[in-house]
Amino acid sequence: xxxxxxxxxxxxxxxxxxxxxxxxxxxxxxxxxxxxxxxxxxxxxxxxxxxxxxxxxxxxxxxxxxxxxxxxxxxxxxxxxxxxxxxxxxxxxxxxxxxxxxxxxxxxxxxxxxxxxxxxxxxxxxxxxxxxxxxxxxxxxxxxxxxxxxxxxxxxxxxxxxxxxxxxxxxxxxxxxxxxxxxxxxxxxxxxxxxxxxxxxxxxxxxxxxxxxxxxxx
Numbered sequence: 001x002x003x004x005x006x007x008x009x010x011x012x013x014x015x016x017x018x019x020x021x022x023x024x025x026x027x028x029x030x031x032x033x034x035x036x037x038x039x040x041x042x043x044x045x046x047x048x049x050x051x052x053x054x055x056x057x058x059x060x061x062x063x064x065x066x067x068x069x070x071x072x073x074x075x076x077x078x079x080x081x082x083x084x085x086x087x088x089x090x091x092x093x094x095x096x097x098x099x100x101x102x103x104x105x106x107x108x109x110x111x112x113x114x115x116x117x118x119x120x121x122x123x124x125x126x127x128x129x130x131x132x133x134x135x136x137x138x139x140x141x142x143x144x145x146x147x148x149x150x151x152x153x154x155x156x157x158x159x160x161x162x163x164x165x166x167x168x169x170x171x172x173x174x175x176x177x178x179x180x181x182x183x184x185x186x187x188x189x190x191x192x193x194x195x196x197x198x199x200x201x202x203x204x205x206x207x208x209x210x211x212x213x214x215x216x217x218x
């Protein structure tokens with residue numbers, strides 16, 4: 001087998017969370033004076049942390065991005081995720097196949113905070129696959145597009161990043177995986193295939209039902 005471990009992004013790869021999170025953020029930005037559609041909000045923020053887009057937010061709201069704003073955003077986000085989070089279609093079968101093929105050498109390498117990752121994976125029944133092998137971009141020196149979270153996951157598993165496969169759905173995430181030295185496959189369910197390839201994805205697929213066969217053939 002070409003790959004010794006598989007490192008999954010979380011938002012948009014394991015769970016269908018990005019519209020939920022951006023919905024909460026869009027509402028708060030509107031209250032602060034910046035009106036966006038959900039699609040516009042997602043274009044600005046998917047793949048990024050809110051704090052990493054501080055300059056953009058402050059330029060468009062005319063207000064500082066405060067800890068109080070972030071606390072309220074997390075509160076609203078978590079309530080919506082708890083109520084509405086769903087798994088990506090076919091992800092349970094895909095993860096089970098990869099888990100078995102790799103003898104459990106998989107990890108979740110996300111730019112999100114750990115509370116959010118644990119909440120979402122628990123709600124959709126995926127936590128058991130990743131328990132003890134969850135890595136948050138909030139807990140490394142730099143989050144994506146820096147490679148730190150992927151390097152941390154590979155190091156914990158004792159694998160050379162060059163022998164690891166990363167699964168990502170955003171150009172920011174692909175950039176991080178490539179910088180870490182992993183092979184990155186892009187999951188392009190929303191028409192972003194060209195952007196993922198441009199960021200360095202070695203292969204792009206559009207449905208998680210494809211992953212088991214792709215992985216077996218690799």
